[in-house]
Amino acid sequence: MADEYFTEDHEYIRVEGDTGIVGITNHAQDQLGDVVFVEVPEVGRTVAKGDAAAVVESVKAASDIYAPVAGEVTEVNGEIEANPAMVNEDAEGAAWFFKLKIADKADLSALMDRKAYDAFVAENT
Amino acid sequence: MSAGSPQSTSAAALERTALYDRHVALGAKMVPFAGYEMPVQYNLGVLKEHLWTRDSAGLFDVSHMGLAYLRAEDGSHETVARALETLVPADILNLAPGRQRYSQLTTDDGGIIDDLMVSRSAEHGSEGSLFLVVNAGRKAVDYAHILSRLPDGVHLSPTEDFVLMALQGPRAAEVLSGLDPAAAEMKFMAVTPLAILGNTVPASRSGYTGEVGYELAVPASCAVAVWNVLVADDRVEPIGLGARDSLRLEAGLCLYGHDIDETTSPVEAGLTWSIQKRRRAEGGFPGAARIQAELADGPARKRVGIKPDGRAPAREGAEIRAPGGEAIGMLTSGGFGPTIGGPVAMGYVATEHAGAGTPVELIVRDKPMPAHVVDMPFAPHRYAR
Numbered sequence: 001m002a003d004e005y006f007t008e009d010h011e012y013i014r015v016e017g018d019t020g021i022v023g024i025t026n027h028a029q030d031q032l033g034d035v036v037f038v039e040v041p042e043v044g045r046t047v048a049k050g051d052a053a054a055v056v057e058s059v060k061a062a063s064d065i066y067a068p069v070a071g072e073v074t075e076v077n078g079e080i081e082a083n084p085a086m087v088n089e090d091a092e093g094a095a096w097f098f099k100l101k102i103a104d105k106a107d108l109s110a111l112m113d114r115k116a117y118d119a120f121v122a123e124n125t
Numbered sequence: 126m127s128a129g130s131p132q133s134t135s136a137a138a139l140e141r142t143a144l145y146d147r148h149v150a151l152g153a154k155m156v157p158f159a160g161y162e163m164p165v166q167y168n169l170g171v172l173k174e175h176l177w178t179r180d181s182a183g184l185f186d187v188s189h190m191g192l193a194y195l196r197a198e199d200g201s202h203e204t205v206a207r208a209l210e211t212l213v214p215a216d217i218l219n220l221a222p223g224r225q226r227y228s229q230l231t232t233d234d235g236g237i238i239d240d241l242m243v244s245r246s247a248e249h250g251s252e253g254s255l256f257l258v259v260n261a262g263r264k265a266v267d268y269a270h271i272l273s274r275l276p277d278g279v280h281l282s283p284t285e286d287f288v289l290m291a292l293q294g295p296r297a298a299e300v301l302s303g304l305d306p307a308a309a310e311m312k313f314m315a316v317t318p319l320a321i322l323g324n325t326v327p328a329s330r331s332g333y334t335g336e337v338g339y340e341l342a343v344p345a346s347c348a349v350a351v352w353n354v355l356v357a358d359d360r361v362e363p364i365g366l367g368a369r370d371s372l373r374l375e376a377g378l379c380l381y382g383h384d385i386d387e388t389t390s391p392v393e394a395g396l397t398w399s400i401q402k403r404r405r406a407e408g409g410f411p412g413a414a415r416i417q418a419e420l421a422d423g424p425a426r427k428r429v430g431i432k433p434d435g436r437a438p439a440r441e442g443a444e445i446r447a448p449g450g451e452a453i454g455m456l457t458s459g460g461f462g463p464t465i466g467g468p469v470a471m472g473y474v475a476t477e478h479a480g481a482g483t484p485v486e487l488i489v490r491d492k493p494m495p496a497h498v499v500d501m502p503f504a505p506h507r508y509a510r
Contacts, residue, residue, distance in 0.1 A: 033367070034172035036461040037437050037468075055490065057438050059171040059367060059461050 005068065005108050006117035012092060013068040013100070015108065022068060023096040024056060024087065027121050032058035035087040040076035040098050047071060047100070049107060054097045056087060069107040071100035142188040143288045143348050151356070151363050159262035161189040164365040171367035175463040178334055178372055179504070182294035183364035184355050187333075191264035192342065193257045193283040195271075200253035202245070208279040209243065209255060212271060214391060214410040216401035217255070223247035225314045225329045227399050229391050230259075230267060235412025235419075236387035237394070238270055239263040240379065242340075244316045244329060256316075256327070258289065258340075260381045287327070288348035293338030293372075295507065296360045301328075301339055304354070308339065313508040321351055333369065335376025335506045374469055375462045377430060377501030383441060384428060384457040384471060392419035393473065394428045395501075426454060427479040430501035431470040431487070433494055438468040439487040445472055446486045446493065453478045456487065464504045471501065 003015040010028035013020040029035065037057040047053050052064040053073070076098045080086050086095040102108070112120060139162045148155060153164030164186065166174060177183055197204035206217040215228035222245055230238040244256040259267045264283070271281050292301060301308035305319040311330040319328045324347045332338035343351045355361050370380065379385045385394045390412065397420065404410065408417055433439050438461050445454040459470030470487070478485065481500045486493035 033166065034170050036172070039437065055437075057461070059175075059371060059463070060165075062438070062440060 003108075004114055005111035006114065006120075007066065007068045007111060008120065009066055011065055011068050013108070013111070014096075015102070015105075018102055018105070019074065020069065020071065020100040020102045021096045022053070022065070022098050022100060024065060024091055025117070025121075026091045029088050029091040029095075032056065032060065032063065032087075034059045035084045037062075038080045038084045038087065038097070040078075040081060041073045043073055043076055045073045047073065056084075056097075065097060067100065068111060069100070070103040072103070073098050074101050075099040140189075142186055143345055144186045144188065144290075144352055147349060147352055147356075148186065148363070153363070153365060156366070158366055159189060159260070161261060163189060164363070166365040166367045167363050169362060171365070171371065172463050174362060174364045174368035175371050177362045178294045178336060178364055178368060179464050180295070182292055182296040182300050182358075182361045183334070183368070184352070184361050185291040185293065185364050185369060186288075186352075187291050187340070188288040188348075189261035190289055191257075191259040191261060191267065191283060192285075192287055192289060193259070193268065193281055195255045195257060196280050196282065197253040198278045198280070202253055205253050205255055205279055208276055210404070210409060211276075212274055212411065213241075213243070214400040214404050214413070214416060215243065216403050217243060219401070219403070220245045223316055225316050225331055227396075229385070229396065229399070230270060231391065231410055231412040231416070232387050233411045234387075235390040235415030237381070237385045237389055237391060238387060239267045240381055240385060240396075241267070242329070242331065244327075246316060246318075246327070248318060256342075263381060286345055287342035288345050288352075290341045290343055290348075290352060290355075291332050291334075291338060292341065292355060292361070293332045293334040293336045293364075295337060297336070297338045300355065300358050300360050303358075311339070322347060322354060324351070326351070333376075333378055334372040335378070335502055335504055335508075336372075337507055368463075370458075371460060371463060374458050374460060374471070375464055375502060375504040376506060377471065377503065379428070380458060389428070389473070390416055390419055390424065392416055393424040393426055423476060426473045426475050428457070428471060428473050429479050429481075430499045430503060431456065431459075431472055431485065431496050432499045432503070433468040433470065433487060433496040435494060436467060437489060437494060439470050439489050439494060439496070443470075443472075444488040445474055445478075445496075446488065447478060448484050448486055448495070449493075453485070462503055469503045470496075474498065 039055040047067040054065040454474035456472035462469035
């Protein structure tokens with residue numbers, strides 16, 4: 001199983017080698033409701049930890065998606081731009097937002113693992 | 126991820142409507158709204174609830190709204206109508222029995238304290254009485270304002286005797302006709318009592334979605350029973366505040382506190398159709414000087430529909446600019462229109478930019494986004510006239 005980490009802002013980053021795959025959690029999409037618009041970053045953009053890197057809008061509100069760690073955007077998911085509803089259907093699978101070449105994997109240690117995230121969600125709902 | 130739009134939060138105790146337990150049982154997500162715990166969506170979700178209402182029939186709990194009688198002691202329509210006409214710019218004197226009219230409580234400066242529906246019953250014994258429906262969040266302000274201005278012999282009586290529900294959508298008429306065939310005979314803005322499950326239910330053919338629909342003042346004693354019968358119908362789904370907002374936005378209808386408030390006049394807001402000819406000429410309502418001047422010379426700004434060219438929704442508060450140029454206004458509502466299948470918005474722009482087809486830019490996340498001024502409604506109204 002790939003290493004997965006989570007932020008308190010409900011992003012996940014799934015780590016495969018030096019690459020991190022970033023999206024929003026299933027809990028996040030459930031809270032957002034029907035997703036109607038997605039904006040992904042430009043490939044090649046360098047982001048710092050906590051930078052607003054992408055946008056997700058539901059019928060209710062617009063939300064920024066922050067980079068969980070620093071790195072360079074290497075790939076974006078054009079499919080979810082064309083079909084934003086995918087985010088509701090498969091947030092933690094096919095509906096990832098962007099891939100990142102992680103600048104320093106040590107940054108991951110500041111994030112939560114699945115168990116800690118689940119507890120965080122339980123505490124905050 | 127963080128929500129960019131502020132959620133309304135209130136430390137004050139929230140009220141519950143008589144249908145609260147039904148909403149919870151139906152899986153509603155309850156949120157604070159105008160002092161009430163209200164369903165923002167049910168299990169279908171906002172998008173599907175919106176589309177269901179346009180395709181079939183949606184049932185809304187709107188019992189948080191304020192209901193009140195305005196009554197003349199002498200039992201004369203003229204007395205009560207003349208009293209209300211000192212507060213609103215609509216022609217109430219010529220409001221026929223069995224009819225409803227949309228109007229606004231205006232400020233002395235010609236702004237809007239609230240918008241409201243005014244009904245005149247055709248029933249024997251209701252002479253000299255009008256029925257008002259005002260916004261939940263403005264009840265206290267409205268009632269205080271009305272009371273401060275009423276002449277002797279005319280009384281305002283807020284009532285909690287009814288639970289207001291709305292049934293909206295192309296199949297609303299056939300659904301309601303199954304309970305009382307008289308429902309099918311009602312024309313747009315008609316008011317008549319229906320007999321539903323053996324109860325007398327004052328009904329109007331009106332709503333806030335742009336669809337054929339009804340608003341039902343269901344006696345509190347049978348409210349849960351009527352709700353349950355309607356919601357059990359396969360053609361009907363319960364609809365929350367989320368879809369109510371996107372439905373009214375697509376229909377080009379104003380939301381108080383957003384598209385209209387104490388700074389916007391009915392003329393600027395494009396509500397001149399609700400000021401009948403006699404009142405335009407005679408005046409005699411608060412703010413008549415400004416409103417009549419704007420009717421004669423045109424307002425400096427106008428509420429318009431705005432359609433973003435791209436797919437990104439633009440929200441309330443976004444600045445509107447002339448392409449590459451100066452600020453010309455601000456969005457007052459904006460979001461995704463499920464029936465349109467794209468973003469829709471409305472806002473105020475300087476009149477020279479208000480013509481349909483005018484290109485504008487909306488500032489979204491600090492970037493200009495191309496858009497055009499368009500005619501409203503976005504989704505065509507389907508009222509039965």
